[in-house]
Amino acid sequence: MNDLIILAILLDGPQHGYALKKRAGMVLNQPELHNNIVYPLLNRFIDNGWVNKKEMEGERGQTRQVYSLTAAGRQELIRRLSEFDDRQAHSESEFLLRVSLFALLSAAVKEHILTTRAALLERRNRHLGRLQKSEELPGFPAAVVSFNRSQVQAELKWIKKLSRLRIRK
Numbered sequence: 001m002n003d004l005i006i007l008a009i010l011l012d013g014p015q016h017g018y019a020l021k022k023r024a025g026m027v028l029n030q031p032e033l034h035n036n037i038v039y040p041l042l043n044r045f046i047d048n049g050w051v052n053k054k055e056m057e058g059e060r061g062q063t064r065q066v067y068s069l070t071a072a073g074r075q076e077l078i079r080r081l082s083e084f085d086d087r088q089a090h091s092e093s094e095f096l097l098r099v100s101l102f103a104l105l106s107a108a109v110k111e112h113i114l115t116t117r118a119a120l121l122e123r124r125n126r127h128l129g130r131l132q133k134s135e136e137l138p139g140f141p142a143a144v145v146s147f148n149r150s151q152v153q154a155e156l157k158w159i160k161k162l163s164r165l166r167i168r169k
Contacts, residue, residue, distance in 0.1 A: 125149060
């Protein structure tokens with residue numbers, strides 16, 4: 001998913017490596033993404049023709065590498081975002097990343113993402129419902145199951161709202 005985040009950040013325009021690390025970290029709720037993740041990804045993107053690298057002078061006279069997304073990189077990002085199976089559906093981060101970039105995706109892909117995630121959540125909701133009815137869960141475990149189920153139900157409600165928004169646009 002780090003690769004999708006880096007490519008998505010480059011949609012906003014050229015960025016130097018440090019800015020990419022910081023912005024990716026913000027997306028992932030961390031201080032920054034580590035150099036050992038960012039720069040190998042950027043080198044792979046350059047090798048694949050998805051990103052261009054250009055040297056520019058920095059604010060203090062230093063040389064900075066500035067990275068920009070190519071048309072092929074944008075196409076690859078859209079292709080990869082369009083892939084959404086049960087494995088990605090299990091990841092809240094994978095799902096939310098795609099929803100945040102829905103403007104790039106076709107109506108059919110949006111619908112697929114929403115229905116795939118909703119199907120997973122429906123299964124999870126049924127499972128949690130069976131656990132709630134079980135008399136084997138005392139106190140705190142029962143509270144956790146109840147909390148998890150309420151979160152699942154809230155997300156299902158949100159997905160229905162997203163689906164209606166998608167239909168109108």
